[in-house]
Amino acid sequence: GEMCLYALTVSTMELKNVKEAMTDPAWIESMQEELLQFKRMDVWVLGPIPDNISPLTLKWIFKNKHDEEQTVIRNKSRLVVRGYRQEEGLDFEESFAPVA
Template sequence: MVTRSKNNIHKPKRAFSVSKHPLHENLEPSTVREAMKYDHWRQAISAEFDALIRNGTWSLVPPPKSHNIVDCKWIFRVKRKSNGSIEKYKARLVAKGFTQCAGVDFHETFAPVVHPQTIKP
């Protein structure tokens, strides 16, 4: 069997370092606590939160005692132009869907799939 490693094909290794120094503006924070220290990340969080409210994505309700609470996490990305300069700072609030149980937390799933019967030659 021919594998990638036998052909000397490897993914580049990403080095992660821990430091007491402040986060460089080009780096992406891994926690909200890190992001909230910088004005540009606070603005990105605010813009995402405002968009979620404006679009009616969710509403705040009291948690039911008999159901699982699906947690969420902030994801941060630096979007760049083709020349490498920073275009914008992007923050996304994503649900941790892996904590859901079928039949308890949801009953249907949505997948945008085109069925072969709908395609006409």
């Protein structure tokens, strides 16, 4: 049989903010993957903000995923809404928990 080899680049750096993430190519790629998912799933629309509406503020969450030996195997980035400003029925219909 044939053997397939691939290179996986991950960062072992524990991040505190976006500024730190932007210095590491592995974390930049992780953030790009998260944004691409919004586009792929067609769940993100950027539009003008009406005068009477305050925009939702966003925050990046960074997490290293580990295997059984505690080796970092994946850098996971999530873009989330900061705070609790959304109202069910008005801003969203259903809520889903992320699954790793």
